[in-house]
Amino acid sequence: MKVPFNDLTWQWRHIEDGVKSDFDRVFASSQFSSGSFVDAFERQIAEWLNVPHAIGVNSGTSALHLALLAGNIGSGDEVLLPAHTFIGSAWGILYVGAVPVFCDVDERTGTIDIAAARQLVTPRTRAIIPVHLYGQPANMDAVVSFARDHNLKVIEDAAQSIGATWNGRSTGTMGDLGCISFYPGKNLGAAGEAGLIVTSDDNYAGRLRSLRNHAQTERYVHAELGFNYRMDGLQAVVLKHKLPLLSTWTKRRNELALRYIASLGGLPLEIPSIRHQTHCWHLFVIRTHSRNALRDALSKSGIETGLHYPVPLHRQPCLSAYVKPGATYPVADKWADEGLSLPLFDGMTDEQFDYVVKAVTAFYQ
Structure with a gap:
């Protein structure tokens, strides 16, 4: 698939x-x-x-x-x-x-x-x-x-x-x-x-x-x-x-995101946290030390993923002049280095969803 x-x-x-x-x-x-x-x-x-x-x-x-x-x-x-x-x-x-x-x-x-x-x-x-x-x-x-x-x-x-x-x-x-x-x-x-x-x-x-x-x-x-x-x-x-159609599409995104959270919760990775507010799930971003290896494995299984965003602002060459000497951004670096966006879109089928979950689970097993 x-x-x-x-x-x-x-x-x-x-x-x-x-x-x-x-x-x-x-x-x-x-x-x-x-x-x-x-x-x-x-x-x-x-x-x-x-x-x-x-x-x-x-x-x-x-x-x-x-x-x-x-x-x-x-x-x-x-x-x-x-x-x-x-x-x-x-x-x-x-x-x-x-x-x-x-x-x-x-x-x-x-x-x-x-x-x-x-x-x-x-x-x-x-x-x-x-x-x-x-x-x-x-x-x-x-x-x-x-x-x-x-x-x-x-x-x-x-x-x-x-x-x-x-x-x-x-x-x-x-x-x-x-x-x-x-x-x-x-x-x-x-x-x-x-x-x-x-x-x-x-x-x-x-x-x-x-x-x-x-x-x-x-x-x-x-x-x-x-x-x-x-x-x-x-x-x-x-x-x-x-x-x-946006409200209906957003509802579907929420359904998929909650299913991801339930399905991936037992794996050694960080799944998105939800504040007690309404999330619209533009992206579903997990975090893992094995980000690149997982991405390669999913690609070999025919699953496209995304990186959002692997180079944070303080590491951008065009913005280096605005980084104060000695300034550090450890949490932003962690998000940039570990984040992997899994497929999540309005028209995603249950079969596609199950295939992604199976592939992620198989990688960790």
């Missing part, structure tokens, strides 16, 4: 007819960049997230960049973020001329360790970016309390966590600004690149809508440095058809 890490064709089969019909409408109206299809999706997802403003952009990375700009984070400002995350979490900080300050992460969840963050606050600290890693919400009670104590902006990186909640609120909606990625492999993925910024602040929303469209306040009038970060109409159509 072959088990892919993900199978996006399964989602396509559920939306194909409706999307093709709407594609015809996009081409007939020529509303390829922004326009009514993007507007409609923004209204739809704002309602779904229960937030006043949803601003579509062309990627999750662009969303983080614009969110930092809207939060008035700039040259020399320090921004706290976890050391273990995708590098896109750091790019926006560098784009605005700010300084990334890496924090170690929680042993159980891999999300930002607020105790570590407290030791790194300086008079130049202006913001914190909690990353809801692998679909697991960061501890937003601790993040918001910490930010309030130090007068920091909270910019949530919810790139992987649409469908997850903290105390009943969707990730991305609890900070000053929240950023979501619709990269094709995400739980809600476009057919290319797309992203979203959400906020409850009218002023932030107005500036973000301007910044994404060359900073126009009116046509051909540009108030500041702007960017060509608009969402395109075709991506909005794909997302519009997928969004009503």
Whole structure:
């Protein structure tokens, strides 16, 4: 049997007819960049997230960049973020001329360790970016309390966590600004690149809508440095058809994740921990000292796996200048060196699931 890490064709089969019909409408109206299809999706997802403003952009990375700009984070400002995350979490900080300050992460969840963050606050600290890693919400009670104590902006990186909640609120909606990625492999993925910024602040929303469209306040009038970060109409159509199915797809991911936890619990490896919140299981990441050997064994059995993320931020060559002398990140290093992502996707069959469990069990036996 072959088990892919993900199978996006399964989602396509559920939306194909409706999307093709709407594609015809996009081409007939020529509303390829922004326009009514993007507007409609923004209204739809704002309602779904229960937030006043949803601003579509062309990627999750662009969303983080614009969110930092809207939060008035700039040259020399320090921004706290976890050391273990995708590098896109750091790019926006560098784009605005700010300084990334890496924090170690929680042993159980891999999300930002607020105790570590407290030791790194300086008079130049202006913001914190909690990353809801692998679909697991960061501890937003601790993040918001910490930010309030130090007068920091909270910019949530919810790139992987649409469908997850903290105390009943969707990730991305609890900070000053929240950023979501619709990269094709995400739980809600476009057919290319797309992203979203959400906020409850009218002023932030107005500036973000301007910044994404060359900073126009009116046509051909540009108030500041702007960017060509608009969402395109075709991506909005794909997302519009997928969004009503997301809750059902998330339920299936939860079923599979809980079955993995029950099936692998007796093996000598670390299985994901779940806070008493709603996890959306973008990824199912186990940890083991035998990571590379297990990955090779599963590959030989026809099972694709993933590494998320084997090189943490403090070990990235392009970020070495921001690592303070003597700084260590032992927990982030452990996640990076031991983490292995097993296949988990909406259309995964019970037969595929059982095959993966059997192969992992056989490796340890």
